[in-house]
Amino acid sequence: MLLDMAGELMVCQIVNPKKTARIEVPKDLIRKMKQLQPGSADPAWTAQTSEIHIEQQEIRSTAEQGGIFMYHTIAEKFDHLGVDNAPGQESQQKEVALDLRGEKLEGPAVDFSHGDVDAHTPTPGSFEVFAEGVKEGGSQAYTPYKGKPSILEMVAERISAFAGVSIDPKSELILTSGTQGALFLAMGSNIMPGDKVAFVEPDYFANRKMVEFFNGEMVPIHMAYEEARGCAGIDLEELEKAFQDGAKLFIFSNPNNPVGCIYSPEEIKRIASMAKRYGATLIVDELYSRQVYPGLPYTHLCAEADAPDNIITIMGPSKTESLSGYRLGAAFGTAAIIERMEKLQAIMALRCSGYNQAVFKTWFNEPEGWLADRVAQHRQIRDDLMKVIEGVPGVSARPTEGGSYLFVTIPELEVSLHDFIRIVRELAGVTVTPGTEFGPQYLHSFRVNFSQDHDKAVDAMKRLFTVMERYRK
Amino acid sequence: MLLDMAGELMVCQIVNPKKTARIEVPKDLIRKMKQLQPGSADPAWTAQTSEIHIEQQEIRSTAEQGGIFMYHTIAEKFDHLGVDNAPGQESQQKEVALDLRGEKLEGPAVDFSHGDVDAHTPTPGSFEVFAEGVKEGGSQAYTPYKGKPSILEMVAERISAFAGVSIDPKSELILTSGTQGALFLAMGSNIMPGDKVAFVEPDYFANRKMVEFFNGEMVPIHMAYEEARGCAGIDLEELEKAFQDGAKLFIFSNPNNPVGCIYSPEEIKRIASMAKRYGATLIVDELYSRQVYPGLPYTHLCAEADAPDNIITIMGPSKTESLSGYRLGAAFGTAAIIERMEKLQAIMALRCSGYNQAVFKTWFNEPEGWLADRVAQHRQIRDDLMKVIEGVPGVSARPTEGGSYLFVTIPELEVSLHDFIRIVRELAGVTVTPGTEFGPQYLHSFRVNFSQDHDKAVDAMKRLFTVMERYRK
Numbered sequence: 002m003l004l005d006m007a008g009e010l011m012v013c014q015i016v017n018p019k020k021t022a023r024i025e026v027p028k029d030l031i032r033k034m035k036q037l038q039p040g041s042a043d044p045a046w047t048a049q050t051s052e053i054h055i056e057q058q059e060i061r062s063t064a065e066q067g068g069i070f071m072y073h074t075i076a077e078k079f080d081h082l083g084v085d086n087a088p089g090q091e092s093q094q095k096e097v098a099l100d101l102r103g104e105k106l107e108g109p110a111v112d113f114s115h116g117d118v119d120a121h122t123p124t125p126g127s128f129e130v131f132a133e134g135v136k137e138g139g140s141q142a143y144t145p146y147k148g149k150p151s152i153l154e155m156v157a158e159r160i161s162a163f164a165g166v167s168i169d170p171k172s173e174l175i176l177t178s179g180t181q182g183a184l185f186l187a188m189g190s191n192i193m194p195g196d197k198v199a200f201v202e203p204d205y206f207a208n209r210k211m212v213e214f215f216n217g218e219m220v221p222i223h224m225a226y227e228e229a230r231g232c233a234g235i236d237l238e239e240l241e242k243a244f245q246d247g248a249k250l251f252i253f254s255n256p257n258n259p260v261g262c263i264y265s266p267e268e269i270k271r272i273a274s275m276a277k278r279y280g281a282t283l284i285v286d287e288l289y290s291r292q293v294y295p296g297l298p299y300t301h302l303c304a305e306a307d308a309p310d311n312i313i314t315i316m317g318p319s320k321t322e323s324l325s326g327y328r329l330g331a332a333f334g335t336a337a338i339i340e341r342m343e344k345l346q347a348i349m350a351l352r353c354s355g356y357n358q359a360v361f362k363t364w365f366n367e368p369e370g371w372l373a374d375r376v377a378q379h380r381q382i383r384d385d386l387m388k389v390i391e392g393v394p395g396v397s398a399r400p401t402e403g404g405s406y407l408f409v410t411i412p413e414l415e416v417s418l419h420d421f422i423r424i425v426r427e428l429a430g431v432t433v434t435p436g437t438e439f440g441p442q443y444l445h446s447f448r449v450n451f452s453q454d455h456d457k458a459v460d461a462m463k464r465l466f467t468v469m470e471r472y473r474k
Numbered sequence: 475m476l477l478d479m480a481g482e483l484m485v486c487q488i489v490n491p492k493k494t495a496r497i498e499v500p501k502d503l504i505r506k507m508k509q510l511q512p513g514s515a516d517p518a519w520t521a522q523t524s525e526i527h528i529e530q531q532e533i534r535s536t537a538e539q540g541g542i543f544m545y546h547t548i549a550e551k552f553d554h555l556g557v558d559n560a561p562g563q564e565s566q567q568k569e570v571a572l573d574l575r576g577e578k579l580e581g582p583a584v585d586f587s588h589g590d591v592d593a594h595t596p597t598p599g600s601f602e603v604f605a606e607g608v609k610e611g612g613s614q615a616y617t618p619y620k621g622k623p624s625i626l627e628m629v630a631e632r633i634s635a636f637a638g639v640s641i642d643p644k645s646e647l648i649l650t651s652g653t654q655g656a657l658f659l660a661m662g663s664n665i666m667p668g669d670k671v672a673f674v675e676p677d678y679f680a681n682r683k684m685v686e687f688f689n690g691e692m693v694p695i696h697m698a699y700e701e702a703r704g705c706a707g708i709d710l711e712e713l714e715k716a717f718q719d720g721a722k723l724f725i726f727s728n729p730n731n732p733v734g735c736i737y738s739p740e741e742i743k744r745i746a747s748m749a750k751r752y753g754a755t756l757i758v759d760e761l762y763s764r765q766v767y768p769g770l771p772y773t774h775l776c777a778e779a780d781a782p783d784n785i786i787t788i789m790g791p792s793k794t795e796s797l798s799g800y801r802l803g804a805a806f807g808t809a810a811i812i813e814r815m816e817k818l819q820a821i822m823a824l825r826c827s828g829y830n831q832a833v834f835k836t837w838f839n840e841p842e843g844w845l846a847d848r849v850a851q852h853r854q855i856r857d858d859l860m861k862v863i864e865g866v867p868g869v870s871a872r873p874t875e876g877g878s879y880l881f882v883t884i885p886e887l888e889v890s891l892h893d894f895i896r897i898v899r900e901l902a903g904v905t906v907t908p909g910t911e912f913g914p915q916y917l918h919s920f921r922v923n924f925s926q927d928h929d930k931a932v933d934a935m936k937r938l939f940t941v942m943e944r945y946r947k
Contacts, residue, residue, distance in 0.1 A: 032756075073927060079663060079817050082820075082821065084619060117612055128608050134599070135596075139590055178823040210821045214662075214818070326829040341552040345555070348687060350823065351562075351652055352801070354801040356799040356800060360569075
């Protein structure tokens with residue numbers, strides 16, 4: 002039995018038989034627990050003093066009342082890592098009985114859970130450089146775990162120019178299996194069991210799951226995205242409190258996924274200087290940083306003068322560039338962290354696919370005007386979807402400032418959010434991602450990735466709201 | 475402070491400041507520790523009774539005497555996950571002063587750390603099906619996390635026929651980023667902190683590192699590969715003792731990496747039935763199972779009648795098929811574990827690259843006679859390398875039974891193994907992998923992957939031994 006007597010968080014771990022519980026208990030119970038003597042080696046674990054008798058079941062129910070997860074086996078642990086509602090996983094869902102009302106609405110199916118790389122095709126020339134990579138043979142197939150040196154040099158130079166920093170290709174950059182791979186490496190090489198990890202709500206669905214997987218403690222930071230304009234709306238006081246309470250790691254996406262808002266220069270400045278003051282590490286997910294709509298100021302945290310020693314920035318060509326089928330990502334920043342990420346990549350997947358690495362040659366090297374056109378096309382889709390959204394009473398979304406997402410708030414319905422989303426797929430052929438993937442409280446929101454065919458997307462959004470009216474409370 | 479009072483393993487974890495120590499201490503110290511009351515929340519952690527006063531430093535030195543690793547920060551943890559000597563990482567090594575003796579030996583450089591996909595080219599048609607996958611567009615780029623259903627069906631059918639089992643493509647199979655990705659998913663979804671994990675020594679270098687990364691306890695099982703013939707030589711009594719002592723997971727490769735030996739039908743039968751008796755989970759790495767040399771019996775553990783409920787088998791086309799540049803792997807077996815692996819893949823890399831998945835179409839579907847030819851070519855290289863090895867006094871290797879590896883034992887030298895390996899690269903242009911990657915005790919062994927050009931390989935091996943003579947004690 003492992004018993005943390007130090008902090009507000011009590012961690013119980015019964016090693017044999019393998020049972021692990023991570024729970025938060027009320028302060029008064031902590032005080033009582035601190036008086037306990039360790040119990041016997043009884044697998045059922047009973048700890049007691051003359052004053053209090055706490056059995057495993059009691060702790061469990063206390064934890065569950067507090068809404069904090071708790072697991073005793075690896076199976077229980079993974080129960081919390083559900084992916085049924087994750088973007089792109091819809092076809093894996095088990096069938097459930099749905100309260101279907103009215104006729105099906107005809108129209109081309111649209112899957113808003115991810116971008117449509119047929120409507121917005123991959124960077125010109127990407128397949129050709131891949132083919133050259135295959136022809137190159139062994140030297141492209143087997144690269145060092147961080148990536149092929151010549152490609153690292155090229156990517157380092159281009160990202161340095163883009164972000165306004167100076168990246169050493171030998172020690173400050175790693176190529177990964179998509180930005181998801183980069184996130185996993187960054188989180189896995191920064192979280193020790195029990196570490197407090199701060200992240201934004203709402204933010205990318207995998208962030209919180211990674212904290213859980215690596216046995217960290219989740220410290221959500223609220224973002225008032227609906228009210229805020231000209232900034233993301235992150236609660237900086239809450240973030241400071243998290244740092245004061247011992248969070249040594251903070252991860253956030255900018256532009257934000259799922260909202261599509263961007264952080265103001267002031268927000269970035271304050272996040273950087275606060276992290277420095279408290280000695281925290283920052284992971285900044287800039288996956289969509291090449292798709293900021295014209296006229297809006299975008300700030301790369303890594304280029305701040307007053308910044309902490311430990312920063313990892315993540316980018317990749319899966320979104321704006323539509324190269325998602327190649328699974329490419331990159332992370333750059335503090336050499337000591339990049340070294341740990343390399344070690345983790347060595348046991349996780351060895352390397353980002355060798356041949357695929359060749360495709361990086363097209364990145365930040367697109368034909369003249371190509372990127373601006375792509376951004377302009379997406380702005381048009383956003384504008385026309387916003388018109389649909391603003392035309393429906395009780396429905397709202399903050400206009401996207403960067404990236405391809407809209408996080409749509411809907412009114413109270415007579416069915417649950419998850420059922421509504423299944424119903425919309427069934428009746429309207431439209432797939433969206435439930436808000437709960439981005440924070441458990443977003444029970445009246447869904448996310449759309451509007452990197453779709455313009456007309457199909459607008460039509461699909463109209464069908465969605467037509468179906469919604471059948472369920473409005 | 476976390477204190478495991480239950481077993482022989484004492485786990486100390488000081489959550490704040492983040493310091494984690496996993497140590498094994500002598501039984502008499504455990505007995506003393508069991509009398510302790512938990513200490514204060516003092517970061518330096520001092521626990522005491524009237525009889526004994528143990529400070530952190532003392533525990534650390536006790537642990538280090540016991541040869542067990544111990545870490546207090548994430549940086550310390552990753553120090554143990556070194557990859558400088560891992561196969562393919564040689565170019566990343568820092569320069570060191572070497573005791574170079576004699577002239578350089580001329581000849582084409584050979585990198586025995588991995589196979590040469592230029593000498594043994596990828597499966598015919600593999601690039602073409604990849605290109606078709608890219609043309610297919612979005613439906614190939616974005617697949618469910620486990621893989622594209624049509625490809626899962628195809629792979630399930632073919633592996634079922636090969637291994638003599640019946641795999642449900644919907645629930646018992648997952649496509650991964652190489653077999654390394656499959657191993658990481660299998661280990662990560664089966665190990666809880668503190669779990670005892672049994673693995674073979676020598677075996678694949680990443681197995682032990684994964685146990686460490688997932689905070690498991692390493693339980694090495696000895697394999698007398700040098701003496702044994704007609705079987706791998708695994709110490710089954712030691713394995714049974716590991717199960718009796720609480721190991722709930724056992725991982726091994728068959729054919730073995732780095733030795734190239736295969737497990738006898740009796741060994742497989744006993745491993746299976748023992749795991750069943752003790753309720754253990756098995757991870758069987760069958761990466762090289764298509765390259766077993768003719769006349770030798772190969773046994774798929776997954777097809778055993780008397781087998782445990784929880785088995786994951788791993789295969790992939792990176793080796794014999796030379797498709798390593800695409801990073802493809804597959805794992806099949808118990809549905810509950812595959813489901814956990816899918817959840818882990820969802821946060822680790824989302825999916826095996828979508829376009830790359832198309833290349834699976836060529837797997838187990840090669841042109842008539844192609845595989846037999848490839849195996850025959852490798853047997854010829856093995857035979858001729860064995861002749862070189864057997865001609866050098868004090869040098870030996872067990873002839874490979876499956877796969878492309880030879881694990882070569884060399885005599886005492888006047889330089890360390892790691893220096894010798896650097897010297898051979900410098901003076902002979904030959905790269906091999908040190909035995910220590912496969913178990914810390916293999917200080918007089920190196921591994922070669924002989925999937926190379928025949929003549930260059932034989933010549934390189936001769937140069938290696940010529941250099942070796944300059945350092946023989």
